[in-house]
Amino acid sequence: MEIKDNSMKEKIENLIRETLKNLKVEAGDIILEHPEDFKNGDYSTNVVFAIVSNFTPIDVEKKKRLFDGGLVGERSGNLKELAEKIVKELNKNLLEEILKIEVAGAGFVNFYLTQEFFVNSVKEILENKNFGQNNLFVNKKIMVEYTQPNPFKPFHIGHLMSNAIGESISRIIEFSGAKTIRANYQGDVGPHVAKAIYQMLKNKNDTSSAMSENMSLTEKASYIGQSYAEGNDVYEKDEKIKKEIDEINKKVYDRSDKKINEIYDWGKRITLEAFEEIYKTLGTNFNYYFFESLVAPTGQKIVEEKLGKVFEKSDKAIVFKAEKYDPKLHTRVFITSQGLPTYETKELGLTKTKFEKESLDMSVVVTANEQEDYMKVVKKALEIMNPEIASKMKHIVHGMMRLASGKMSSRKGNVITGESLISEACDEILEKIKDRDFTEEEKRQISKDVGVSALKYSILKQNIGGNIIYDFGKSISFEGDSGPYLQYSYARANSVLEKAKAENILPGFLLDDKKSEILPLGDIEKLLYRFPEVVLRSAEEFEPHHIVNYLIDIARAFNTYYGNTKIIDKDDPMSPYKIALTLAFSMVMKNGLYLLGIKAPGRM
RNA sequence: GCCCUCGUAGUUCAAUGGAUAGAACAAGGCUCUUCUAAGGCCUUGAUGUAGGUUCGAUUCCUACCGAGGGCACCA
Numbered sequence: 228m229e230i231k232d233n234s235m236k237e238k239i240e241n242l243i244r245e246t247l248k249n250l251k252v253e254a255g256d257i258i259l260e261h262p263e264d265f266k267n268g269d270y271s272t273n274v275v276f277a278i279v280s281n282f283t284p285i286d287v288e289k290k291k292r293l294f295d296g297g298l299v300g301e302r303s304g305n306l307k308e309l310a311e312k313i314v315k316e317l318n319k320n321l322l323e324e325i326l327k328i329e330v331a332g333a334g335f336v337n338f339y340l341t342q343e344f345f346v347n348s349v350k351e352i353l354e355n356k357n358f359g360q361n362n363l364f365v366n367k368k369i370m371v372e373y374t375q376p377n378p379f380k381p382f383h384i385g386h387l388m389s390n391a392i393g394e395s396i397s398r399i400i401e402f403s404g405a406k407t408i409r410a411n412y413q414g415d416v417g418p419h420v421a422k423a424i425y426q427m428l429k430n431k432n433d434t435s436s437a438m439s440e441n442m443s444l445t446e447k448a449s450y451i452g453q454s455y456a457e458g459n460d461v462y463e464k465d466e467k468i469k470k471e472i473d474e475i476n477k478k479v480y481d482r483s484d485k486k487i488n489e490i491y492d493w494g495k496r497i498t499l500e501a502f503e504e505i506y507k508t509l510g511t512n513f514n515y516y517f518f519e520s521l522v523a524p525t526g527q528k529i530v531e532e533k534l535g536k537v538f539e540k541s542d543k544a545i546v547f548k549a550e551k552y553d554p555k556l557h558t559r560v561f562i563t564s565q566g567l568p569t570y571e572t573k574e575l576g577l578t579k580t581k582f583e584k585e586s587l588d589m590s591v592v593v594t595a596n597e598q599e600d601y602m603k604v605v606k607k608a609l610e611i612m613n614p615e616i617a618s619k620m621k622h623i624v625h626g627m628m629r630l631a632s633g634k635m636s637s638r639k640g641n642v643i644t645g646e647s648l649i650s651e652a653c654d655e656i657l658e659k660i661k662d663r664d665f666t667e668e669e670k671r672q673i674s675k676d677v678g679v680s681a682l683k684y685s686i687l688k689q690n691i692g693g694n695i696i697y698d699f700g701k702s703i704s705f706e707g708d709s710g711p712y713l714q715y716s717y718a719r720a721n722s723v724l725e726k727a728k729a730e731n732i733l734p735g736f737l738l739d740d741k742k743s744e745i746l747p748l749g750d751i752e753k754l755l756y757r758f759p760e761v762v763l764r765s766a767e768e769f770e771p772h773h774i775v776n777y778l779i780d781i782a783r784a785f786n787t788y789y790g791n792t793k794i795i796d797k798d799d800p801m802s803p804y805k806i807a808l809t810l811a812f813s814m815v816m817k818n819g820l821y822l823l824g825i826k827a828p829g830r831m
Numbered sequence: 832g833c834c835c836u837c838g839u840a841g842u843u844c845a846a847u848g849g850a851u852a853g854a855a856c857a858a859g860g861c862u863c864u865u866c867u868a869a870g871g872c873c874u875u876g877a878u879g880u881a882g883g884u885u886c887g888a889u890u891c892c893u894a895c896c897g898a899g900g901g902c903a904c905c906a
Contacts, residue, residue: 332850563904570906600901708855715869723866790871
């Protein structure tokens, strides 16, 4: 695939740099941006401010004179005059794509692009199915670890959040040239497993009937999740039971108890199968599944080898005193006083395993922000032992899903499972389209695509660091600023294109009357060519919401255009171009939705 | 107590140190004899407080107030 490396943005930036060189002016960072309002041009630069900000503190007097309308250099000018001087120079080597350059406000230089540029950009989009790509991560192998649900525990909306974000980031960096490897890390050992098993041993009869084949996968998984919640409850309330569960925990690690092994193997298999169903619905295919039980020994070995050097004994446990290296960090336990590895140790083993399996340039881990500090400590320990690998670790933290009514807790039983949320969203769509002219199978598929999109959108629309207040009524929105709105715009464009095909009007860029020109039709052309810039920014920042905001903008522009234009019209010489524009919109929308992990149904 | 995040319309979110702080929801009005009205058009409304840096601060710094998370054997 070919990626254009000479974007309009780069061209203009080069032009500015050349011009300043000709004028023998030094400038700081030159920022070229899209003005919010089209009337201020298509690109805008603060070059004058950049020149000014480049002055050192010694130039204070010089600066003062400049702003007082005094002099810069020899004779001329205040800020505006300086800007005009630059524009004059810019005009000497004007790019053919630039219609005009103007000075506005307190010294902005605004670039207006030509009609040909916009029309050509539409043509370019039609010629490139992968329009929007960049080469930020070309030749880089990047592993992204996300979702991380734990066997024996429910898949809740927090996992849904991690999955939506991780999948979108995976796709964005893939679209930016990376070889992306998707990984899932699952806690198949540890106290939570023992809690579930304790409860299942206690409810012997229920457990054996659950293990018989009469229940559905979902029912079995929810029985196991329920057992965990109950086990967790008694663990905290009863000292004696706590000890019993701790005993079971050890046996899970060393696999010394036949009965426990039997329930363990069954429970792990069932919950993993149930998770797999959810991944399928969400559109994720993992390349690797890492399990704590497998990486724990690796981590334990590392810690034991470095005992006395990096790690130290304290109160029978093995700890890492991170505050010795960074006052903002704190001590964490790596091996418990019972001799069992903690999350921190497992993480060391996991990281080692990842780099053994693949020669990675970057290892990205997506988790909720509650794990931010643990990760910093783990990374610090790794920095001491293996700085090269540590430097390739990137931890992306997202906010928490919170209930409007308070904290979510498995104990209180107010955990919302991912599955119930998905099916609820889908049911609502199904109800909405029940009278439409679709087959039952189509209805099922559409409601699934749209329901998942509503959920993913509500997660991805904001920057990933913030918490999301989950409101049962509002989280699944189908109107306005929503996933379904984007899908609807796409389906609408698609429907126009199908009709055009039926009427035999093809996308085109030529008019019969050679004298007339094709004119850009509105804001859409002025937005569509910006898509690659938006993708690049999202990739650089690991922030999908820039794409979300952009897609809302183009959807709105298209819907407005659609509202006051007849696109298909045999008597209109512009009709082929209007169809071309519609096609370009639909292609950008489809690529954009893909990057969010959202399907683009042709009809809805 | 210490360490991270974060405080923007009534609500949920935007805004790479720059132009008149954008949307959506909610409220009201208009709009399908044109291709999907899950749409379009119009009207109202916001930067927690106090300082500082800067020509310019929602953005950077300090303090305070408020929310969330973390701070040794859970993940």
